[in-house]
Amino acid sequence: MKLVSWNVNGIRACVKKGFIDYFHEVNADIFCLQETKLQAGQIDLQLEGYYQYWNYAVKKGYSGTAVFTKEKPISVKYGVGDLTEEAEGRILTLEYDQFYLVNVYTPNAKRDLTRLPYRLEWEDEMRAYLKHLDLTKPVIMCGDLNVAHQQIDLKNAKSNKGNSGFTIEERGKMTGLLDEGFTDTFRHFYPEKEEAFTWWSYMATVRERNIGWRIDYFITSNRLCERLVDAYIHPQIHGSDHCPIVLELKGNVKNLS
Template identity: 50%
Template structure:
């Protein structure tokens, strides 16, 4: 099984830059898209009506929005976290026979950390939500988690300790979440790999210089790690300020 996760940073723009060609080539079993920025399902580009996929969109004007395309129809699909995040359009939870797949776009702490408190509140509710799912069957979390966990996960750690995505609060929150029995699959497979990023600012030619951040993850329940065969960062794929990541499973 192959799963793709990609923050497309505006689906209409990403489609205009050729993202559908990539998705067709990748031919994944499941596609998780975040920050699609569509005001309604009717605004989703027709090019995204890929054959052989069941599609689910959680979108609304002014909200980040997420989308799920899956060849195997889930047993059940639900949307968003409990209050106060029940209408944030940040999450799709698809239940399959052997696992839950949670496609998500986590709250960004914001410029000047103006939404850090909201992010920390999200963490608390999200953690409990995932722990409850994990009691029933293993969980796969796919998407932009808006945190670079350790210094190895961004190009310039020393100058970013007070920047959204690398504050002590966000990093400690991620460490705490993993301690509940979850694994960062990329870092488990490649503990010492440097220069492995999934996001680059459009400023200062950052992508060409590989001055980036690893913000996009596949997290799995610890007991499910034996099913994980690889996690690949498709850093050469353009269309967004993020690149796709691909999880290979033997289920």
């Protein structure tokens, strides 16, 4: 089973930059998007063989998530609990026979960290939500989580210390999640791999020089570790300031054994 996650930073713009070619080439069983930046009726993607689920933000041209899946889920949930960000279309949960898929676009703490307190509340509620789901079925969470967890996860850790996405508080929330029964799948396979990034600034030559951050993840329940085949990054794919990430597991959507 193959899953792909990609912050497309506007799906309409990304479609003009090769999204459809990549979508068909990668042939994922489940393909998750973040930051779709549109409302219902603003795009008509012809993706034969896939069910489409969109969570639109109320604000036009902002945020939003989507999931394209070959297998129809048992149920779909938009948002979670009391998170006020539900108005921003940041969370989609699809329930399958043997697992939950949670597609997430985590809010940024902002450059001046004015949104950091809310961001930390978000992290606590998301952790509680994932643990609640995990009581019933294992969880696969993916998306732009807006945090570089370790120093190895960004190019210039020293100069970015305390900046949005690399604060001690945000990194600590990720550590707390992983300590409570979840796995960062990329680090599961590549614990010491350096310069493996998923986001680059639009500043001139930054991407060419690979001055980036790894802020996009597949996080799974620990009990899925024996099913993991590989987790990897597609930095060669452009069309956004993020690149796609991929997770492969043994089995299929209906049977992970």
